[in-house]
Amino acid sequence: MSDAAQPTAAEVRAAAEAVKTALDRHLAAVERRSGEDDPAVYEAFNELAAAAEAYDELLYDRYDEVTPFEIPGDDALPPYTGPEEPNAISVLIRRDYAVAEPQRLLAQAQRVEAADVEAGTGIGAGAAGTVHGALGTLFGEYEPDEIASRHKEFGLEEGDSTLWVTASDEQPDPGEWLEEPFEHVDPEQVVCRFDVSTVFDDDLDEDEDEDEGEIDDADDADDADAVEDLVTGLVEDDDIEPLDRTER
Secondary structure, eight states, X not given: OOGGGSOOHHHHHHHHHHHHHHHHHHHHHHHHOOSTTOHHHHHHHHHHHHHHHHHHHHHHHHHSOOOSOOOOOTTSOOOOOSOSSOSEEEEEEEEEEEEOOHHHXXXXXXXXXXXXXXXXXXXXXXXXXXXXXXXXXXXXXXOHHHHHHTGGGGTEEEEEXXXXXXXESSOOOTTSSTTXXXXXXXXXXXXXXXXXXXXXXXXXXXXXXXXXXHHHHHHHHHXXXXXXXXXXXXXXXTTSOOOOTTOO
């Protein structure tokens, strides 16, 4: 960045003051909050995050320094502002798969195709001869939930998935959004979302490994204590005569 484009020291100082003001407002909103989902707290939180991000950027541009603040990512949902009693909902689902075993995928699709041809309902052999054709055949034959539960049979490996439920006052007219089905989702009308990712599994595994390490250490200490007690008990037992080291 050129010197002319760099922020001034006064701008950095003003951004720092804005962070202090936003911090005070956030604390005041928390102290006055009326419930768990108080919109004033959400608003103060977003203002504080925006002020901290602006300060962080100016600080870096001017002095090549950073702050320890962790700015929330865009994946965090904003406060819900949709209808309190929605008359309609939309369910948006994304599931990712890796084509782990193409031959298995092709074989399953060809079985479906052969059964359809035999029943007189198929379009003819050959559509499932490619991977993309096989995918079209299988997803045309089975419901997405069935493919999710049987993905290994179809040579697929699960990736991340997410499900969003959005609320609205009225159900859209037939065909209204079919051209761009995922382009007009209002995050503020998302009632709930459910995410599945191996990232979460990795976090759990790390926590479990730490816990197991603590347990193992405790077990080792208990074992050592038990051995010490056993040795002490043997030495102090009146029925045991001291060993005469001169005897062989």
